[in-house]
Amino acid sequence: QAQPREVKIGGTMAVTGPFSVEWGPKGRQFMEEWAKMMNERGGIFVKELNAKLPIKLIIYDDGSSPDRAVELYERLANTDKVDFFTGPASSPITIKASTVGEKYGIPMVTAEANSPVVFARGFKWLVGADRPAPQWAEDYYTMLKALMDRGTLPRAKTVAVIQENTPHTMDVGWGGTNRANIAGMTV
Numbered sequence: 001q002a003q004p005r006e007v008k009i010g011g012t013m014a015v016t017g018p019f020s021v022e023w024g025p026k027g028r029q030f031m032e033e034w035a036k037m038m039n040e041r042g043g044i045f046v047k048e049l050n051a052k053l054p055i056k057l058i059i060y061d062d063g064s065s066p067d068r069a070v071e072l073y074e075r076l077a078n079t080d081k082v083d084f085f086t087g088p089a090s091s092p093i094t095i096k097a098s099t100v101g102e103k104y105g106i107p108m109v110t111a112e113a114n115s116p117v118v119f120a121r122g123f124k125w126l127v128g129a130d131r132p133a134p135q136w137a138e139d140y141y142t143m144l145k146a147l148m149d150r151g152t153l154p155r156a157k158t159v160a161v162i163q164e165n166t167p168h169t170m171d172v173g174w175g176g177t178n179r180a181n182i183a184g185m186t187v
Contacts, residue, residue, distance in 0.1 A: 003049060004046075004049075004053060004083075005053065005054075006043075006053050006054050006055065006056045007043070007044050007046065007053045007054070007055050007056070007083050007084070008055075008056045008058065008080065008081065008082040008083050008084075009035070009055055009056070009057050009058070009082060009083065009084045009085075009086055010057070010058040010059070010060075010073075010076035010080055010082035010084075010085060010086070011031075011058075011059055011060075011073075011076070011085050011086035011087060011088065011108075012059065012060045012061070012062035012068075012069045012072045012073065012088050012093070012097065013027045013028050013031070013059055013060075013061065013062065013088060013089060014027075014061070014062055014063065014064040014088065014089060014090065014093070015027075015028055015061035015062075015063075016061055016063050016064065017062075017063045017064025017065065018064045019064040019089065019090050019093070020064060022089070022090075023089040023090070023112075027089055028059050031057060031059055031086065032057060032059070035055045035057040038055050039054045039055055042054075043055060058076060058080050058082060059086075060072040060075070060076070062088060062093060062097075064090075064093070065093070066092055066093045066095065066096035066097065067096065069088055069093045069096060069097040070096050070097055070099070070100060073085060073097050073100035073101070074100055076100075077100060077103075077104045077106055082106065083106070084106065084107050084108075084109070085097075085100070085101050085106050085107065085108035085109070086108070086109055086110075086111070087108050087109060087110030087111065087113055087126075088110075088113065089111060089112040089113070090112060090113060090166075090168065091112075091113045091114065091115035091117065091118050091133070091166065091167040091168040091171075092166050092167060092168070093113075094110050094113030094118050095113075095115075095117060095118055095167065098110075098113075098118065098123060098125075098126045101123075101125045101126060102123045102124065102125050102126065105125055106125060107125050107126075107127070108125060108126050108127070109127050109128075109129060110126070110127070110128045110129065111129055113128060113168075114128055114132050114133045114136075114168065114171075115132075115133050115167035115168045115170075115171045116132055116133070116134065116171060117167045117171075118167070132171070133167075133168050133169075133171035133172045133175065134171050134172065134174055134175030134178070135175055136172045136175060136176075137172060137175045137176035137179045138175065138179055140176075140179075141176070141179035141180060141182070141183045142179075142183075144156070144183060145183040145184070148183075155184075156185055157185060157186065158185060158186050158187070159176075159180045159185050159186075159187055160187070161173045161176045161177050161180070161187055
């Protein structure tokens with residue numbers, strides 16, 4: 001088998017659509033700058049080859065659509081022949097898109113998909129790099145409780161938790177509700 005000349009990393013981002021507000025063009029720019037920086041440093045070291053290889057980054061716009069993301073990950077696997085997937089930046093899209101990595105045995109690293117639902121399926125080819133969504137509220141409520149206990153803030157008795165009906169935000173809301181209760185507040 002011929003020695004590879006590059007490491008192909010492919011993924012999708014919500015450059016357009018509802019999720020683009022958070023990730024969109026800035027997320028794509030971040031990935032492109034990262035690949036450029038790595039290539040300026042000689043690429044990624046591949047232990048099996050004892051050599052650094054340049055990165056070829058392929059990012060497609062999934063339009064914030066899980067179904068479109070699946071189509072594009074299929075393209076990345078079968079046409080572009082990528083070595084690794086970078087996951088989409090949201091749990092609802094990743095839930096579907098990660099099935100492609102599992103199907104073909106292509107590792108997928110997610111940056112922001114952090115709903116436990118994403119990882120509860122026992123996939124072997126999926127890894128997350130973010131704190132689980134239910135834990136997002138822990139630091140806020142720990143800080144709030146400490147400030148109330150010191151008398152820096154008046155004691156809050158009730159808090160409201162507002163969430164969108166998507167896996168990530170429901171998990172953040174669930175974690176926030178539990179943390180509020182632990183801090184002695186009702187929701």
